[in-house]
Amino acid sequence: MQQKLYKLLHEYYGNVNLHFEVEKVLKEARRSIDYNNPFKNLVITILSQNTSDANAARAYLSLERVIGELSPRKVFATRLEKIKRAIKVCGLYNSKARTIKNLAKYIVENYDSDLSRLIKMPAEQARSELLKIPGIGEKTADVFLGYVMGHDVAPIDTHIRRVSQRLGLVRSGAKYSEIQEALKHSFPRGKLLRGHELLIRLGRDFCKAKSPKCSECPVRSVCKFARESSIS
Template sequence: MLFNVIYYSLRGVAMQSKIRLLNIIKILEKIYVPWKWEIRDPFKILVSTILSQRTSWINVRKAINQLERKVGIDPKSITEADLESIKESIKVAGLYNAKSIRIKEIARIIMKKYDGNLSKVLNLPLEDARKELLKLPGVGFKTADVILLFAANKPVFPVDTHIMRISRRLGIVKGKINYENIRHTWEKALPRNKYAVAHILLIMFGREICKGGKPLCDKCPIARFCEFYKKLKGGTRSESSKERVTP
């Protein structure tokens, strides 16, 4: 009897959490037009994520265009190119010495281990493909998951710094707050066909409203769902968790 009470209580909490996250994405869909993920080639996505460290996506696009024009963005071209050519091509993205070395090393490994074809990895089952990608130098959870979602349409939800920050402020994870717990929370709440759109919407929201330094809480369209906002305003927990998904 006690087991049944606990089971259905936990099930109810999980359902409320799912409804809450679905409502958040529905609200963001009405505000933002998600930009399209332009790059589908897995190696180009990998290079883009390396270039994106500590710079803007405007600079990443410039670096990608120059690298494509001067060297080519495929494992064979990168492996055969001299390091100085790569450095010169990606200079606009900053940290070009370290980034060029990493890009060239990853290209060399992909050529040697996969004959220059990352599709051999992406055709594996999700967890196996993820493990293989994580073996590449400098590839962490986010980079691996971005490749799996946008290049292979695998059912995985990438968590970048914006999504990590938003999730922490919303208070959606009970227990240890880390990448995997946040990823699983969003994956359980959203339909698989919403992973890509939700990922992009949350990044846009994080850049414009839920910023790292000073979040614009008074302008936030999802403030009623946010534990951080409630603590900031000294209010009590709202009834938002009891809401149903809006049409």
């Protein structure tokens, strides 16, 4: 399954940038997001929870329009209500605004507003540090490890959870760590982050929550759900 799943996904999607929805929003607004900036990366990841990439990017740009270029100190000094109003477009704005404020507060108070010390830590230590911040979960911490710190890691979101179960990589109700472990055996070494992107794309394009488009899906030949539904 390892080489086959990755091969099928890679054959279908190739090397295309799978963040094209964000790119489109940024291009239209003639703006950019510095994903390598640790604080900005965490903010966009929080905004992207349970919404489309496009709406997360719109919320991010709106927040920058309201308070200027994002920094922990600036966000910490901004009233919660103002943040809520700015990010409304991405949904769940009450809890997301609180998490962003908590994040800024934590970084100002514990890291003197600068995460460069954290990104020099070993991966597990940095992950534990991030998980101490109220509202920061495993997925956000792993996105940080992958995109900011350059580690080979697969953050698990709702799309990946659903697709992994249907493919038969994990049992129904599998824990976050079990899914990560299964993906380590399903993608070649060094390709976990790309595997994460590919599975999210597959979930959005074919393996939709309500009605999966199995007959058109590029990985149906290795899928347990399709096999059991006699679609492969």
